[in-house]
Amino acid sequence: MHTIALIFGGRSSEHGISCVTAGGILRQIDRSRFDVVPIGVTSDGRFVEVTGDPEHWQITNGLAPHVPDSGDEIILQQSRLGQGKVELRVVRDGGRIEHLAHIDAVFPLLHGPYGEDGTIQGLFELWDVPYVGSGVLASAASMDKDFTKRILEGAGLNVARGVVVRASEPRAAVRERASSLTYPLFVKPARAGSSFGVTKVDAPEQLDAALDEAFRFDPKVLIEQGVEGREVECGVLQGENGQAPRTSLPGEVVIGEDLAFYDYESKYFGKGTVTIDIPAAIPEQYVAAVREVAARAFEALELEGLARVDVFVTGAGEVIVNEVNTMPGFTQISMFPVLWENMGISYADLISHLIDNALERGVGLR
Structure with a gap:
């Protein structure tokens, strides 16, 4: 049995969606294999003890949840048990410090700056604790759309002007x-x-x-x-034992005439007319091209664990990379887990796979 810390919330504008993602993971993680310690990060960056009840971390009446400022503060430090273990302590009323848990790995569910950009990944490396997802440099480069485009162009992939x-x-x-x-x-x-x-x-x-x-x-x-084309997304998982990345069949986001583009409100709160087609109804040769481009982008950025690669497919069949997400939305209705469910990997099994990958990989230069 491994003890896994789920870290979510955070300082970015995507705080609420990170909390919703945590609710999905808490609901589906295999409790026969993993003990779970939920850790919330407040909007001002404090690590606090929070409830592990998945019902608390869902969108209610059109409002996303948030990590409350009132939680007892959590202290994280390297454990005397040795490398790969981190001890969590919690500060109770009156300043009393109690042991909370020893953790074997971290599943960071933070989206955006101060979480998906290499900052917290560097902290995990300093702690010598395994974590799900890409390392420091890959996370930082993929968070910055400018640097992402430079790397992808250098690898011969198409990006928007x-x-x-x-x-x-x-x-x-x-x-x-x-x-x-x-x-x-x-x-x-x-x-x-x-x-x-x-x-x-x-x-x-x-x-x-x-x-x-x-x-x-x-x-x-x-x-x-702007690129005239169909908006298509492809899930990518790190290959095992040095093998090539695994790619899902792509899905397509089809927006209605009542939307200018696929924005935050339409992604998460039902604004406008949006249809998600999985698999995407595009010609077979375009499917193969999208999967190849997604795998090449994953390798060019030296990503690990998981990613979602968003592309445009033009009428001429050109595949143009729009964005690469190193910690994509992971709610039960998010594109990434649904893409893999279409490939025969359940939401719960996908979570287990990513944690197993992190435990096997460990930390340090690689």
Whole structure:
């Protein structure tokens, strides 16, 4: 029996979705194999003791859950039991410190900055405790859409045309650089997920407002040329014993005319008309191309554990990488677990597989 810490919540704008993901994992993790210690991270970055009741961590009346500030603070430190063990202690009323658990591995369910970007992965490496997902460098590079695109382009993969701008740049200079692109444009924070801060821009006079919105989330922003194509997503799992990554059959996100694009509200709160087709109803040769591109992106970024690779498939069959998620949404209705369920891997078995992968891999340079 292994003891696994689930860490969720966090300081990013995706705090609530991270909590919903935790609810799904808590509901489905194999309790005959794993003892679970849930650890919440508050919006200001405190690690606190929280309930493990999955019903608490679900969307209710259109509101996502959050980690309360009132929880007893958890202290994490290397254990005297040796490498690969971390002791959790909890600070009770009056400052009394109690032992909580020794953990064998961590499943970080944090989305966005301060969780999916290599920061907490570095902490796990310092603790010498195994964890699910990619390492420090791969997580950091994949969180930053600018660096992701540079690496993928270097590997010969197609990405959307665009420019990178900073909040410190004169707005006139930003407009001038954006003028080289063909509308519609998409303005995106470089290091945010779940479509936070993303705006579709159909005309130059809309650009300033879109930049203002994106800069609310990140001082570094991408302005990308829109791609005409079908929005397709592919799940990837790390291959075993040095083998090539495993890819799922792709799924397709089909949005109705009442939506400009697949945004946060439509992803999680039912806004607009959205249909998820699994598997995607695209020609077989395009399916093979999407799976190949997803595997190549996984390898180019040196990812581990899992990823979801989002692409556009154009009418001519060109596959253009849009985004790579190293810790994709993991609720029971999220695309990633549903893609693997379509491949015959249940939600519970997928969780077990990822934890087993982390335990086998260990920590340190690799």
